[in-house]
Structure formats: C-alpha cells, structure tokens
Amino acid sequence: MAAAAATALLLLPILAAAPWAASAASGEKSTHMKLYWHDVVSGPSPTAVPVARAAVTNNSKTAFGAVVVIDDPLTQGPDLKSSKPLGRAQGTYIAAGKDELSLMMNMNFVFQAGKYNGSTVAIMGKNAAFDAVREMAIVGGTGVFRMARGYAQARTHTLDLKTGDATVEYNLFIKH
Numbered sequence: 001m002a003a004a005a006a007t008a009l010l011l012l013p014i015l016a017a018a019p020w021a022a023s024a025a026s027g028e029k030s031t032h033m034k035l036y037w038h039d040v041v042s043g044p045s046p047t048a049v050p051v052a053r054a055a056v057t058n059n060s061k062t063a064f065g066a067v068v069v070i071d072d073p074l075t076q077g078p079d080l081k082s083s084k085p086l087g088r089a090q091g092t093y094i095a096a097g098k099d100e101l102s103l104m105m106n107m108n109f110v111f112q113a114g115k116y117n118g119s120t121v122a123i124m125g126k127n128a129a130f131d132a133v134r135e136m137a138i139v140g141g142t143g144v145f146r147m148a149r150g151y152a153q154a155r156t157h158t159l160d161l162k163t164g165d166a167t168v169e170y171n172l173f174i175k176h
C-alpha cells in the first residue's frame, strides 16, 4: 500500500504536466453567431475592389483568375444602413473555378464592437456563390477566439445583379 501510494505520488507530476489533460476539458467554448456581410462593389466607395485579372482567360461566367480585395462591413442585421456595425471582413477572394463560379475566400472577420471587439476569426474556404448554402472552414482566431476552429455557413440574402452588390448571411460555429 505504501508502495502504491509512492507510485501515485511519482506519477502525479507527470499527469499534472500533461498539457492536453488540462486544456481539453477546461473552458472550451462553443459560440454560434449570425451576422451579415456586405460586398459593396458599386458606387463611389466600394468595399470590394478587383486588383487583378488573368490575361489569358476571358471567361465572364466564372471570372476565373480574378482577385478581389475586400474590407466589407459586417452588421448584426441585414440592412447595411440601419443595422448595428459589428466589424469588417478583411481579405481577398479569388475566382478559382475555371468552369464553375467558385470563389476561394481568405478573410478575417475583424470585430470592432460588442463583446468580441478586438478579436478576429480567420475564415478560409470554397464559396460557390450561387449555391444556397456554402460552408467554409474557420481555421483560427485571436483574442476571445484564440485557437478557434469550426465552420461558417453563408447564405445569400440579397444580390443585385445589376450592380453586383451582395448581402450574405453568415452563421459561424466556433470552438475556442
């Protein structure tokens, strides 16, 4: 019995030092949030600007080879003018589908208000923009969202085919 106790005492520091033992169980959160992403391509102050386009292809259906830099407003509700601003979606999207419209999204959701102010979530994934629901990976985060992983689901709320302006509902499911 004394030997067993001694063994237990010897193992204690090893168990206590195992990093996964503590972090896996303690304090992991699941956060779901819904917000609206506004891609403003028209007008005098666009938030999505094309910066490059392939010279060798000219496929207006898929825009293959185009690169767009975004600093898109994120709001709580769907109306850009009246909804509470939550932050910005900063990054790029690339038309990466040769024969289909398929955007490669690479953006940070930068929160600038509310309880996530100062934190970011990194989103990367395929966005076939004409599909009803597009799922993308949440690959990381900072601040409140350090070590984040999860997924985002995007659904087009409105798309103005004349101007190209779009409002998209994003649902984020984050473990952090």
Ligand SMILES: *[C@@H]1O[C@H](CO)[C@@H](O)[C@H](O)[C@H]1NC(C)=O
Pocket: 058, 060
């Ligand atoms: C590229 O596409 C535009 C718009 O569809 C068209 O007007 C133009 O002639 C095309 N250029 C070439 C080189 O095919």
Ligand SMILES: *[C@@H]1O[C@H](CO)[C@@H](O)[C@H](O)[C@H]1NC(C)=O
Pocket: 112, 113, 114, 117, 118
């Ligand atoms: C967000 O945080 C920044 C930096 O702490 C602060 O200046 C700003 O007022 C905050 N914004 C809101 C809307 O709370």
